[in-house]
Amino acid sequence: MMQSFGTFVSRNRRLLPVSATIILFFIAYAVGAVYLPGMRDTQVFLNLFNQSPYLLVAVIGETLVVISGGIDLSVGGIVALTSTASAALLRIGWSPWAVMLLMLALGTAMGAIMGYFITYLKVQPFIATLTGMWVGRGLAYTISNESIAIYDPIYVLLQRTKILIPGLSDVVTQKGAYITPSVAVAMIVFVVAIYMAHYTRFGRTIYSLGGNSGANEQSARLMGLPVNRTKVLVYTFNGFCSALAGIFLSIYTRSGQGLLGNTMELTVIAAVVIGGTTLAGGEGYVFGALFGVLITILIQTMIQIQGTLITWWTLITVGLITLFFIGLQSIIANLKIGQATGATISRAKRNQQVLLYGGGAVVVVVLAVFAFYILKGGSSSTKSSACQLKPFRQDQAVSLMKGGAVIAYERNGGANCIDELYGIYPDGRIVGDNGTQKIEKQVTPQQVETLLSFISNLGWFTDNMYTASHVPCGVCYTYFTSVAYKGQAKTISCVDGGTDCPSEYWLMTGQFSTILPKFAPAP
Amino acid sequence: MRQSRSSFDWRKITESKLFFPITALALILLFDLIIIPNFFRITFQQGHLYGNLIDILRNSTPVIALAIGMTLVIATGGVDLSVGAIMAIVSSVAALLMNPFVLGTQLQAIKNDPTYSYSPFWVVLLLPLIVATICGLWNGLLVTYGKIQPMVATLILMISGRGIAQLITNSQKIQIFYGPFVYIGNGWLLLPFSLYIVAFLCALAWLVTRRTSIGLFVESVGINARSSLFSGIDEKKVKLFAYMFCGFCAGIAGLIGTSNISTSDATSMGLNLELDAILAVVIGGTLLGGGGRFSLLASVIGALVMQAVTTSMYAIGVSANSILAVKGVVVILLILLYSQQVQDFIRKITGQTRMKETQS
Numbered sequence: 001m002m003q004s005f006g007t008f009v010s011r012n013r014r015l016l017p018v019s020a021t022i023i024l025f026f027i028a029y030a031v032g033a034v035y036l037p038g039m040r041d042t043q044v045f046l047n048l049f050n051q052s053p054y055l056l057v058a059v060i061g062e063t064l065v066v067i068s069g070g071i072d073l074s075v076g077g078i079v080a081l082t083s084t085a086s087a088a089l090l091r092i093g094w095s096p097w098a099v100m101l102l103m104l105a106l107g108t109a110m111g112a113i114m115g116y117f118i119t120y121l122k123v124q125p126f127i128a129t130l131t132g133m134w135v136g137r138g139l140a141y142t143i144s145n146e147s148i149a150i151y152d153p154i155y156v157l158l159q160r161t162k163i164l165i166p167g168l169s170d171v172v173t174q175k176g177a178y179i180t181p182s183v184a185v186a187m188i189v190f191v192v193a194i195y196m197a198h199y200t201r202f203g204r205t206i207y208s209l210g211g212n213s214g215a216n217e218q219s220a221r222l223m224g225l226p227v228n229r230t231k232v233l234v235y236t237f238n239g240f241c242s243a244l245a246g247i248f249l250s251i252y253t254r255s256g257q258g259l260l261g262n263t264m265e266l267t268v269i270a271a272v273v274i275g276g277t278t279l280a281g282g283e284g285y286v287f288g289a290l291f292g293v294l295i296t297i298l299i300q301t302m303i304q305i306q307g308t309l310i311t312w313w314t315l316i317t318v319g320l321i322t323l324f325f326i327g328l329q330s331i332i333a334n335l336k337i338g339q340a341t342g343a344t345i346s347r348a349k350r351n352q353q354v355l356l357y358g359g360g361a362v363v364v365v366v367l368a369v370f371a372f373y374i375l376k377g378g379s380s381s382t383k384s385s386a387c388q389l390k391p392f393r394q395d396q397a398v399s400l401m402k403g404g405a406v407i408a409y410e411r412n413g414g415a416n417c418i419d420e421l422y423g424i425y426p427d428g429r430i431v432g433d434n435g436t437q438k439i440e441k442q443v444t445p446q447q448v449e450t451l452l453s454f455i456s457n458l459g460w461f462t463d464n465m466y467t468a469s470h471v472p473c474g475v476c477y478t479y480f481t482s483v484a485y486k487g488q489a490k491t492i493s494c495v496d497g498g499t500d501c502p503s504e505y506w507l508m509t510g511q512f513s514t515i516l517p518k519f520a521p522a523p
Numbered sequence: 524m525r526q527s528r529s530s531f532d533w534r535k536i537t538e539s540k541l542f543f544p545i546t547a548l549a550l551i552l553l554f555d556l557i558i559i560p561n562f563f564r565i566t567f568q569q570g571h572l573y574g575n576l577i578d579i580l581r582n583s584t585p586v587i588a589l590a591i592g593m594t595l596v597i598a599t600g601g602v603d604l605s606v607g608a609i610m611a612i613v614s615s616v617a618a619l620l621m622n623p624f625v626l627g628t629q630l631q632a633i634k635n636d637p638t639y640s641y642s643p644f645w646v647v648l649l650l651p652l653i654v655a656t657i658c659g660l661w662n663g664l665l666v667t668y669g670k671i672q673p674m675v676a677t678l679i680l681m682i683s684g685r686g687i688a689q690l691i692t693n694s695q696k697i698q699i700f701y702g703p704f705v706y707i708g709n710g711w712l713l714l715p716f717s718l719y720i721v722a723f724l725c726a727l728a729w730l731v732t733r734r735t736s737i738g739l740f741v742e743s744v745g746i747n748a749r750s751s752l753f754s755g756i757d758e759k760k761v762k763l764f765a766y767m768f769c770g771f772c773a774g775i776a777g778l779i780g781t782s783n784i785s786t787s788d789a790t791s792m793g794l795n796l797e798l799d800a801i802l803a804v805v806i807g808g809t810l811l812g813g814g815g816r817f818s819l820l821a822s823v824i825g826a827l828v829m830q831a832v833t834t835s836m837y838a839i840g841v842s843a844n845s846i847l848a849v850k851g852v853v854v855i856l857l858i859l860l861y862s863q864q865v866q867d868f869i870r871k872i873t874g875q876t877r878m879k880e881t882q883s
Binding site for chain 1: 602669670671672674675676678679680681682683684685686687689690694798801802805811842844845846847848849850851852854855858859862863864
C-alpha cells in the first residue's frame with residue numbers, strides 16, 4: 001500500500017508542490033473559518049479575488065518568466081508608472097480607453113526592451129529588470145510626487161460595478177456575492193496564459209528554456225528552437241501583465257502614485273514560489289499562480305480580520321511559507337537526482353530531509369503561536385487591546401446637527417480607543433471634542449462648501465452609499481458621518497478594516513483628515 | 524608575449540579588474556567637472572573637510588560595507604538579497620539595547636540624554652553584529668546544507684526580515700540620543716568617522732582574503748565547486764564563511780545607517796540597498812551568477828560609482844524621487860560596458876595583434 005502510494009507520488013512529483021499549495025490554502029481557510037466567524041461569509045471568500053486581480057495578473061506573467069529560467073523585478077516599477085501616468089492623463093481629460101491602451105502599450109514596450117537587453121546584450125535578468133524597476137518608479141515620481149485621485153466616470157464605473165454571482169445574490173437590490181470587472185478580466189488572462197503555457201509551441205519552448213542552470217537553454221538552442229524570440233516575448237508578456245496590474249490597481253484605489261506597488265516584486269516572487277514554480281526554471285504551473293496569490297491574500301485577510309496582530313506578521317508568515325515550499329521543491333529535485341545516481345546522493349538527501357523537518361517544525365511553531373494569538377484574542381500581544389472602547393455619542397451628534405452643523409463626524413476606536421466627535425458649521429467653524437478636551441478651528445466657508453459638494457458628488461445621497469457595519473476588529477475605527485446638504489440629510493456609519501464599506505467612504509474620510517484640527521495625543 | 528614586454532601595455536590595463544570601475548567613476552566625475560561648477564571644491568571648516576567629494580565618500584559608507592561582504596558571496600557563485608533586511612534587524616536590535624522602553628511600561632522613552640544607554644556601549648556594538656552574523660549563518664546553512672539556490676534562500680530572510688525587525692521594536696521607531704553611538708555615523712575626524720570604520724573593514728577583508736588562502740578558496744569554489752571539492756577544499760565551509768561575513772558586513776552597514784539617522788527605522792532602513800550593493804559588485808567586475816575572481820577594491824569603487832551618480836544628480840537638481848529613473852539608465856549603460864559587444868570593440872582597438880595570435 002505504502003509502496004504503491006510512494007510510486008504514485010514519485011511519478012507525479014511535479015504536481016506535488018502545486019497540490020500542497022492547494023491543500024494548504026483550503027486547510028488555512030477552514031481553520032480561519034472555524035476561529036474567525038467573519039470568514040464564513042461567501043463575500044469574504046470572493047473578496048480574496050476582489051482584492052487581488054492586480055496581484056494575479058502580475059504573478060501569471062512572473063510565473064512564465066520564472067519558468068523560462070529568468071526573473072523579473074520590474075513589476076512594482078511598471079505598476080507605479082502605469083498607475084501614475086494614467087491618473088495624470090485622466091486628469092488632463094484623456095479618454096479612459098485611450099489611456100488604458102496606451103498604458104498597456106507602454107508596459108509591453110518596457111518589457112520588450114528589458115527582454116532585448118537580456119537576450120541580445122546578455123545583461124543579467126536580475127540587473128536589467130532591476131534597472132527597469134528603478135526607471136519605472138523614478139518616472140512615476142517625476143510625473144507626480146503626490147497621489148493623484150481619479151474621478152473619471154469609466155474608472156468609477158469599473159470600480160463600482162458588481163458582477164453578481166448567480167444563486168448567491170439578489171439581482172434587484174444589487175446586494176449579495178459579487179466580483180469586480182477586474183477579476184473577470186484577470187480570469188480571462190489566467191485562462192489564456194494556461195492555454196498559452198501548456199497548449200502552444202511558444203509555451204513548450206518556455207518550459208524547455210528553464211532549469212539546469214542554463215544548460216537547458218543551450219540544448220534548446222541546439223534543437224533549433226527560437227530561443228531568443230521566446231525569451232524576448234516572455235518578458236514582453238510580463239511587461240503587458242504588469243501594466244494590466246497597474247491599471248487594475250489604479251481602478252481599485254482610484255488613484256495613481258509612485259509609491260503604489262512598493263516591494264510588490266517580493267510579494268509576486270513569493271507567490272510564484274508558493275504557487276509551486278521552481279525558481280530555477282523549467283518546472284511549474286500557471287494554475288498554481290492562482291493559489292499562490294490566494295494564499296498570500298488569505299494571510300493578509302486573516303490578519304486583518306483577526307485585528308490585533310500587527311500587519312508585519314503577514315511578511316513573516318509569507319516568508320515562512322515560502323521557505324516551506326522551497327524546501328519541498330528542493331527535496332523533489334533531489335528525489336529525481338537520487339533516482340538517477342543512486343546512493344551517492346543519499347547524504348544530501350538526508351540533509352534535505354533534516355531541512356524539511358526543521359523548516360516544517362519552524363512553520364508549525366509559528367502557526368501555533370499564530371493560532372494561539374488568534375484564540376486568545378491577542379490580549380497579551382500588543383498594548384492596543386488594553387484600552388477601553390468608549391461609547392458612541394450619537395445623540396450628541398444629532399444635537400450638533402440640530403444646532404446648525406452641516407457635518408457631524410465621529411471617529412471611535414483604533415489602537416488607543418479614541419472617540420473624536422467633530423461638528424462642521426457652514427460658516428467654517430469646526431469644533432472637536434474627544435471626551436477630555438475640546439478644540440476649535442476656523443476655515444473659510446468656501447472650504448466647507450467644497451467639502452460638501454465633494455461628498456455629495458461621491459453619491460452620498462444615492463443608494464451607492466450605504467451603512468455597512470460588521471463587528472469592528474481590535475484596532476479598527478468606527479466612523480459615523482452625518483451630512484446635511486441642500487435640504488438632504490443622511491447618516492452613514494462604516495468600520496474600516498472590512499471590505500463591505502463603499503470605497504467612496506474612505507475618499508471622504510481622507511478629505512476630512514486634511515481639514516479637521518488634530519487633538520494632542522493623550523499622555 | 525611580445526605585447527606584454529612593451530612599456531605601456533594597453534591590453535594589460537584594459538584586462539585589469541579595476542579598469543572598468545575606474546573608467547566609470549572617471550566618466551561620472553568628468554561629467555560633473557563639465558556640468559556642475561564647484562563640484563570639486565573642498566572646504567575646511569572647524570577642522571573638518573566638507574564638499575561634494577566628501578559627501579560621496581560619507582554617503583557611500585553603508586553600501587561600501589555591504590559591497591565588501593557581497594563580493595565574497597558573489598565570488599562563490601551566490602548572491603545575498605537579505606542584507607537590507609539584516610540592516611533593519613540590526614537597527615532594531617541596537618536601538619532596543621540602548622532604549623528598551625517599548626518592551627515595558629515602567630521604562631520611559633529617553634529624550635535628549637546623550638549620556639544614557641540601557642546597555643553598555645560594547646554590548647550595543649557587539650550584540651547586533653552577532654545577530655547579523657547569525658542571520659548570515661542562516662542564509663549560509665540554507666545555501667550549503669539546504670542546497671537551495673542562493674537567490675531563493677536569501678529571499679526568505681529578505682521578505683521576513685523586515686517583519687522581524689518590526690516585531691523587535693513593537694513596530695515603533697526608537698529615537699537614539701546616546702552620544703557615542705551617534706558619533707559612529709555623524710562624527711568627524713578630519714573626514715567622516717564612518718569612513719575609518721569602512722576602511723578598517725576593507726583592510727580586514729583584504730587581509731583575510733589575500734594574506735590567507737581563504738580568498739583563493741572562495742575563487743576556486745566560485746569557478747568550479749566540484750573540482751575544488753576534489754582538490755580538498757570544503758566548499759560548504761567556504762560558502763558558510765562567505766555568507767556569515769556578508770551578514771557581519773551588513774551588520775556594520777546597519778550600525779552606520781542607524782547612527783546616521785539616529786533612529787531605528789525598520790521600514791526603510793537599508794531598503795533597496797541590497798540592490799545597490801549587488802550593482803556595486805557587478806560594476807566592480809565580479810560576475811553575478813558565475814562567481815570566480817573578485818576584487819574588493821573594484822567593488823569599493825563600484826559602490827563609489829553608485830553614490831557618485833546619486834550625488835551628481837542631486838547637485839544638478841534632479842528631485843530625490845526621480846533620481847531612481849536616472850540611476851537606472853546610468854547603471855544599465857555602465858553594465859553595457861561589460862557586454863560582449865563592447866568588450867570586443869575595446870579589444871579590437873587595443874589588442875588586435877594579440878587577438879590574431881590567439882586565433883591562429
